[in-house]
Amino acid sequence: KISSENYTPAIREQLMQQVQMQMSEKRFRHVLGVEEMAVALAKKYGCCPNKASIAALAHDYAKERSDDAFIFMIKKLKMDPDLLNWDNAIWHGIVGAEFVRQELGIEDEEILQAIRVHTTGAAKMSLLDQVIYVADYVEPNRDFPGVQEARQLALTNLAAAVAYETKHTLQFLLKKELPIYPKTIETYNQWVVKK
Numbered sequence: 466k467i468s469s470e471n472y473t474p475a476i477r478e479q480l481m482q483q484v485q486m487q488m489s490e491k492r493f494r495h496v497l498g499v500e501e502m503a504v505a506l507a508k509k510y511g512c513c514p515n516k517a518s519i520a521a522l523a524h525d526y527a528k529e530r531s532d533d534a535f536i537f538m539i540k541k542l543k544m545d546p547d548l549l550n551w552d553n554a555i556w557h558g559i560v561g562a563e564f565v566r567q568e569l570g571i572e573d574e575e576i577l578q579a580i581r582v583h584t585t586g587a588a589k590m591s592l593l594d595q596v597i598y599v600a601d602y603v604e605p606n607r608d609f610p611g612v613q614e615a616r617q618l619a620l621t622n623l624a625a626a627v628a629y630e631t632k633h634t635l636q637f638l639l640k641k642e643l644p645i646y647p648k649t650i651e652t653y654n655q656w657v658v659k660k
């Protein structure tokens with residue numbers, strides 16, 4: 466079992482290896498970038514760096530599982546049947562957290578929740594949720610128009626970085642005419658809409 470209390474360099478190494486075995490080299494490089502950024506943001510904004518490290522290393526753990534594996538898990542755990550109408554983009558966080566719990570022995574609910582919401586965000590996000598959501602977007606290997614501004618915001622105003630990412634992700638999805646997961650809209654309404 467891995468927790469923020471028993472988290473040693475050796476346990477981190479072991480977790481890294483378990484994660485690496487589940488994904489391409491490129492995705493693993495991304496995961497290490499997210500960890501670096503998440504730990505930096507955790508220190509800056511005052512949440513637990515060990516939790517940030519564990520959540521970051523595990524956040525895309527299940528991303529390369531088959532659709533069938535996700536569908537099986539949704540049914541086995543009697544998760545919301547509406548999930549069956551979505552795909553890997555949505556499953557790898559929400560359902561992926563259950564693979565993380567079962568296979569990596571990570572049971573810390575704060576960590577699991579940060580993994581669940583890392584793709585869509587949520588109206589209510591803890592500091593750790595925000596750190597992982599933003600670190601995933603601005604980690605050093607990411608390259609897209611606007612990443613510089615997102616990085617700048619991440620280091621100065623975490624909530625503004627959440628808003629920036631949410632707005633730009635929604636714009637991207639609309640432009641591609643991709644389906645918008647309702648939670649993504651809830652995140653937009655909470656974090657982007659001016660009150």
Ligand code: GDP
Pocket residue numbers: 495525528554555558583584585601634637638643644645646647649
């Ligand atoms: P990654 O796993 O590190 O590539 O990053 P994310 O987990 O943040 O995002 C995975 C994919 O989900 C990206 O292609 C996002 O654009 C996409 N995504 C985020 N929100 C939504 C949504 O509401 N609907 C759909 N269809 N895709 C989304």
Ligand code: FE
Pocket residue numbers: 524525528557558583584
């Ligand atoms: Fe992801």
Ligand code: FE
Pocket residue numbers: 583584598601602
């Ligand atoms: Fe993301």
Ligand code: FE
Pocket residue numbers: 495499524525601
């Ligand atoms: Fe990611």
